[in-house]
Amino acid sequence: MVNTFFPTHWNTDLILDQLDIHGFCVIDKMYDMKYFTALNTECLYSLNEFRAAGIQNGVVSHIRSDHILWLDDAQPLAKQHTNHLLALGKVFNQAFFMGINHVEAHFARYGQGEAYALHRDNPQQKNDRIISTVFYMHDVWQDDWGGELRLQDKHDLWHIIVPKPNRMVIFDSHLLHEVQMSKEQRLSITAWLRHDDQVW
Template sequence: METVLLPKSWNVDQVLDDLDQHGFALIDDAYSPEYVHALAEECASRLNQFREAAIQNGVVSKIRSDHILWINEELQTAQQHIRYLNALSDQLNQAFFLGIQEVEAHFACYNAGEFYALHRDNPQRKNDRVISTVYYLHEDWQDGWGGELRLQDKYDQWHIIQPKPNRIAIFQSDLLHEVIQAKHQRLSITAWLRSGNSIW
């Protein structure tokens, strides 16, 4: 099996500590400018394939209005991001015994006016999502464009996470969170690190 080395900008010790202490962590300047551009191009070139996001059994949710495209083997640039998340999963398993086995991911596009209301990615631990991640792949973002991630940490304190380009937000899937209404198109990759035996 191929050994994947995480980018040097990923301070794994800090990520593990922040997850342990607060339930969430941030990685800034995650990737090289060349990779960021290639990823943004791959996403933008397929925007016409995006569909309305849905919840269970394909029922379109009224609590969200974004559009998504699930990442498969054809999306080679995005697959590299998933390989890095798999490598991070190995570190998380060693530190927290989470038993993460796979990563599922999709591109997400929030056009102006779109949002995702308060929810948990693993409500009442009814699915096997252990860790949620959001990578912001738009190449430019300005204050006032909305689209922030509003997150409640493990001590019920609220945080506003700016969708800064080339940032990864990592958090426990059972934490309450929302995406504030965007005022400008916001692109990202949402990924879940999944396990059959969640213990958070």
């Protein structure tokens, strides 16, 4: 049985400092390998349920080409991950008074040639997303396979973040970012910590 408590090895002080100074933070070796492998398997098992993310209500978006599956109780291992994020949100609330009370998340798959153009997750504060997170779940990745997260920090400096397995990126949802074209299958959980007036 995989533990469901907040991972004690996460350096929350470092996370808070990096978010405060730069607007983003990178965490490597997020989980023990037993849980990481099981989570990867859960995602792969559901691949046939993924749908094109660029199609919303019949309208095709041309800025993204990935495929996603929104998470619910049918993915219990992924649910543990979102529970950890909600616990992290409480830490953010104590430090930054963000009012986070909800996490929305989906599995994401970028196949060969797929990407997501430059965007913000909370453009002009039109939704309740406060913090964005991306957790990489593929079991192997090489630097020349692309799929990097290109992110502009609070000081308008650009960063290229390689999607290494078992790595998570946490960043302010207002920051500009993009997913560069992937050359291999790239798997992740993308999640947003929200301050909804009414929890779903």
